[in-house]
Amino acid sequence: MGKYIIKHRSNGEFQFNLKAGNGEIILTSEGYETKAGCKGGIQSVRNNCQDDSRYERINATTGRYRFVLKATNGQIIGTSENYESSSGMNSGIESVKLNGTSDDVDDQAS
Secondary structure: OOEEEEEEOOOOOEEEEEEOOOOOEEEEEOOEOOHHHHHHHHHHHHHHOOOHHHEEEEEOOOOOEEEEEEOOOOOEEEEOOOEOOHHHHHHHHHHHHHHOOOOOEEEOOO
C-alpha cells in the first residue's frame, strides 16, 4: 500500500508526496503554509482519489502527458510526474486510486 510523505519545501512551505508501494512518487501536492493545511490536502486526496471525474488529463505541447487531481471545488490537490504516453498516465491515475486511501503518513517535517 502507498504512503504519504510530508516534507518542508525550500521556501518553508509544507508539501506531501504520495508514494506507491514500490516507493515511486505518484502525486505531489502544492505548497501549504501550515502542516494542518498539508494534512487537510492528504485527506482531500483520500476523499477524491476514487472518483475518475476528479482527474484532469493533460496532453502537454511537448508531447508528454500528466494529470492533476482536483477537489470538488476545482482546486488542484496534486500533480503527477510527466509521462511519455497516455497509457502511462492512465496507469499513474490507477496507482493513485489504489494507493490514495492509505492512512500511512510519514511526517518528515517535524
